[in-house]
Amino acid sequence: MRVLTRLAAITAATVTALSVTVATPAAAATELVVNGTFTTGTAPWWNSSNTSMAVDTGRLRVNVAGGTANPWDAMVAQNNIALTSGKTYTLSFDASASTSVTAVTTVQLANSPYTNTLTKTIALTTTSKRFSFPFTSSLSTAAGQVSFQLGKNVAHTVYLDNVSLTDTATGPISMTSGFYVDPNSNPAVWVRNNSGDSRAARIQSSIASKPMARWFGNWSGDITAAVSSFVGAADSADKLPILVAYNIPGRDACGGHSGGGAGTEAAYKTWISAFASGIGNRPAVVVIEPDSLGDFDCMSETARQERIRMLTYATEQFRSKAANTWAYLDAGNAGWTAPATMASRLQSVGVANVRGFSVNVSNYYTTSQSATYGNAINSALGGTAKFVIDTSRNGNGSNGEWCNPPGRKLGATTQVGGGAEMLLWVKVPGDSDGNCGIAPNVPAGTFSPDLAIRLIDGI
Numbered sequence: 001m002r003v004l005t006r007l008a009a010i011t012a013a014t015v016t017a018l019s020v021t022v023a024t025p026a027a028a029a030t031e032l033v034v035n036g037t038f039t040t041g042t043a044p045w046w047n048s049s050n051t052s053m054a055v056d057t058g059r060l061r062v063n064v065a066g067g068t069a070n071p072w073d074a075m076v077a078q079n080n081i082a083l084t085s086g087k088t089y090t091l092s093f094d095a096s097a098s099t100s101v102t103a104v105t106t107v108q109l110a111n112s113p114y115t116n117t118l119t120k121t122i123a124l125t126t127t128s129k130r131f132s133f134p135f136t137s138s139l140s141t142a143a144g145q146v147s148f149q150l151g152k153n154v155a156h157t158v159y160l161d162n163v164s165l166t167d168t169a170t171g172p173i174s175m176t177s178g179f180y181v182d183p184n185s186n187p188a189v190w191v192r193n194n195s196g197d198s199r200a201a202r203i204q205s206s207i208a209s210k211p212m213a214r215w216f217g218n219w220s221g222d223i224t225a226a227v228s229s230f231v232g233a234a235d236s237a238d239k240l241p242i243l244v245a246y247n248i249p250g251r252d253a254c255g256g257h258s259g260g261g262a263g264t265e266a267a268y269k270t271w272i273s274a275f276a277s278g279i280g281n282r283p284a285v286v287v288i289e290p291d292s293l294g295d296f297d298c299m300s301e302t303a304r305q306e307r308i309r310m311l312t313y314a315t316e317q318f319r320s321k322a323a324n325t326w327a328y329l330d331a332g333n334a335g336w337t338a339p340a341t342m343a344s345r346l347q348s349v350g351v352a353n354v355r356g357f358s359v360n361v362s363n364y365y366t367t368s369q370s371a372t373y374g375n376a377i378n379s380a381l382g383g384t385a386k387f388v389i390d391t392s393r394n395g396n397g398s399n400g401e402w403c404n405p406p407g408r409k410l411g412a413t414t415q416v417g418g419g420a421e422m423l424l425w426v427k428v429p430g431d432s433d434g435n436c437g438i439a440p441n442v443p444a445g446t447f448s449p450d451l452a453i454r455l456i457d458g459i
Contacts, residue, residue, distance in 0.1 A: 030166060030167050031164060032082065032089075032165040032167070033078060033165045034078065036162060036163035036164050036165075037058075037163075038055050038161065044078055044079070045060065045078050046077060047062065048072075048075045048076070049074075050073055050074035050151060051074045051076060053076055059094075059159045060076070061158075062157065062158045062160065064150045064155065064158060066153065066154040066155035066156070067155075068151035068153075070151055070152055071103065071149035071150065071151045071152050072151060073151035074149070075147050076147070076148050076160070077110075077146060077147035078145065079143070079144075079145050081107070081143075081144030081145055082141070082144060083107070084137060086136065087137050088135070088136050088137075089134070089135055089136075089166065090133065090134045091105065091135070092132040092162070092352070093105075093130075093161070093162060093163040094131075094160070094161040095122070095128065095129060095131060095148075095160050095161075096124060096127060096128040096158070096159050097124035097156050097158045098126065099154065100123070100124065100126075101123075101150075102121060102122070102123055103121070103149060103153075104119065104122070105146075106119045106120075107144060107165065108139075108144070108147065109139065109143060109144065109145065110143050110144065110145035118133060120133050120382075128161075129352075130162075130319075130350060130353050131352055132384060134384065134385075146163070171324065171326055172285060172324050172325065172326055175240070176234075176239055176283055178239055179211035179241075179242065180213075180234035180237065180240060180242070181210065182211070182214055184214075185208065185214070185428060186430065186447035188208040188212075190203070190208075190430075190449060191203055191204045194449070199449050199453055203430070203449060203452050203456075206410065207428075210425065211242070212242070212425070213241060213242020213243050213244060213285070213424075214230055214241075214244070216243060216245060216246065217246045217261070218261065218262065223271055223274045223275050224274040224278040227275055228279075231278065231279050231284055234282075234284075235283070240283055240285060241284050241285070242426075243284060243287075244286070244287045244426065245286060246261075246290060247261045247262050247268060247272070247289075248261050248262070248268060248289045248307065249264065249306075250307070251289070251292065252295070253298040254291070257433060257435070257436070257444040258444045258445065265310055269310065272314045272317055276317040276322045276325075281322070283324045285325070285327075286318065286322075286325055286328070287328050287330060287388075288318075288330060289311065289314070289329070290330045290362060290426075291332075292329075292330060293311075293331060293337070294330070294331075294342075296337075307349075308349055311329065312348075312350040315329065315349065315351070315353035316350065318353070318354055319354065326386075328355055328357050328358040328386075329346055329357045329358070331358060331377055331387070333360045333370070335398065339373060339379075339380055340376075340380045343381045344380075346377070346381065351385055357374070357377065357385060357387050358388050358389075358424075358426065359374045359377075359388075359389055359420075360391070361390045361427065363393070364398035366394055366398075367394060367412060368419070369397070369398075370390075371389065371419030375419060386420075388420055388421055388422045388423070388426075389420045389422075389423050390426035390427060391424070392424075392425035392428070392429055393455060395408070395410050395411045395412075395455075396408055396409040396458055401437065402433065403434055403436035403437045404438050404442075405437050405438070406437070407459060408458070409456075409458035411425070413425070429451075429455045429456075430447050430449065430452030430455065431445055431446065431447050431448075432444055432445065432447075432451060438451070438454070
């Protein structure tokens with residue numbers, strides 16, 4: 001059940017190359033909404049009867065009359081939104097209200113028959129919340145509309161900010177020609193240093209030659225420089241890097257083998273902000289803090305609240321500083337936390353700020369089991385998130401053990417299918433889970449050629 005990775009050495013996450021024909025320089029996704037930050041007033045937004053609007057402290061303030069019969073009887077909207085049928089988009093915004101109310105947001109035709117391609121009912125409270133809704137357009141039109149339908153409530157005031165509609169097809173995968181092979185992953189370094197070993201060729205061909213992301217933590221030194229160097233090397237090769245942020249204070253609270261992390265909440269916030277800055281606008285995929293939400297059951301309430309603040313801050317930093325990063329909060333595995341419980345935890349830390357969540361990191365549940373778990377979480381989230389599955393060691397499924405169990409095997413090396421957005425090797429095969437199982441003398445995060453060969457052979 002546990003997710004154990006490295007303690008003090010650099011580990012990696014392995015993915016196999018995805019052949020992508022589009023290879024363009026990194027660039028921010030195209031923004032389809034005009035003046036979504038309301039820095040130039042209210043235009044081109046318009047409001048219907050039963051509302052008035054104005055810019056108030058950098059946000060759009062909408063005063064809504066009470067007693068209307070339908071949500072669309074009081075609304076604000078923007079027209080002339082260009083949409084293409086079959087393309088994927090993401091609508092996101094910050095919203096709050098003077099009292100708890102329900103609203104409807106849509107992307108639709110601006111004129112009759114007002115065909116919807118996205119309709120979401122949202123609950124607004126006095127606390128501003130980030131909403132994010134990916135969808136595939138069923139419309140091809142230059143006359144699209146983004147609307148916020150606020151009627152059928154008591155009189156209230158709504159605040160909107162950072163309204164964005166982007167074509168998510170311009171995400172990191174389409175910007176690159178495949179995933180990056182890390183030349184300094186643990187298995188790659190072992191192969192270089194042990195070329196005469198009879199196992200080296202098999203480890204090279206089955207593991208070390210695969211594209212690998214890298215884990216970053218308190219062993220990484222200057223985190224901005226370390227991340228920038230790795231992402232820059234991938235960018236120069238026109239490849240997509242996979243990174244894992246693993247420095248949350250009190251990490252691995254349940255398992256204990258990979259403890260450590262930043263010393264304080266303030267130190268972590270500084271670190272994760274610098275991490276996101278190191279990526280910048282270059283394309284990347286990031287898994288955020290394996291174990292961090294699954295560990296709640298082993299933490300005090302004070303520690304949980306501190307972790308919620310830190311993870312929320314992390315999602316905000318990736319949203320604001322790494323426009324072309326698909327970031328995924330870790331959501332444990334199929335044998336750990338109930339889907340509804342995990343969905344609640346993901347919501348509490350701002351999953352709407354990022355691409356979605358990861359499942360089965362460093363674990364063994366089959367792709368099918370993991371997809372079922374991921375889809376159950378996403379259903380509880382309202383279907384608003386994407387998820388990825390770690391298939392690095394799930395070829396033979398789980399035997400119920402989590403720490404270097406025997407009989408496990410490398411899993412699928414394709415990037416698509418399996419019911420998830422991507423299938424990734426997020427735990428590097430051959431890296432120990434800790435001093436346990438079939439590797440009682442191999443510390444967490446240390447590469448073992450014996451473990452690697454066992455995973456190749458499934459023994």
